[in-house]
């Protein structure tokens with residue numbers, strides 16, 4: 086750090102983009118804009134303030150939703166034209182009620198695709214589909230399958246080889262996804278829970294080398 090005060094470079098509209106990150110989990114929550122006043126209010130109050138480009142007004146995050154953000158620190162990038170706000174959010178950052186605005190992937194994972202297929206079977210039942218039969222059989226039947234598949238995972242691990250183990254874990258995961266669908270829950274709910282535990286897609290923090298409950 087130099088002693089020079091950093092001059093934020095606001096764009097032609099007097100705005101600077103702000104990346105907002107959960108200081109507890111490091112999850113990126115949202116991107117918003119600040120003008121000079123929003124930055125000043127944020128620094129004065131310790132609560133995130135932004136400039137709404139659509140409403141053309143200053144707003145305090147959470148003013149209506151209650152989902153305020155306490156600001157732990159404000160970082161400036163090398164060009165001084167983007168800010169990083171590290172915050173403790175009081176609730177979901179996104180207006181959709183999701184923890185992060187970045188809940189969609191341009192390229193869904195295999196798990197997400199599988200879950201989408203299960204949801205499609207649920208919405209558009211077709212005869213002959215195992216998933217449809219399972220969903221129609223009800224939660225108790227699904228739970229029974231989860232129990233059976235879990236046991237098969239254990240048996241495979243105890244002497245049936247890796248290939249068999251992988252196949253049985255895949256079966257278990259599939260049935261867990263069906264259970265989520267039957268309960269009206271989503272894969273994102275599980276991902277949010279994992280994110281809350283501080284598990285990140287980072288190669289440097291492997292399970293077992295870090296405190297999993299770092300964020301409570």
Ligand SMILES: [Zn+2]
Nearest residue numbers: 179180181186
């Ligand atoms: Zn959002």
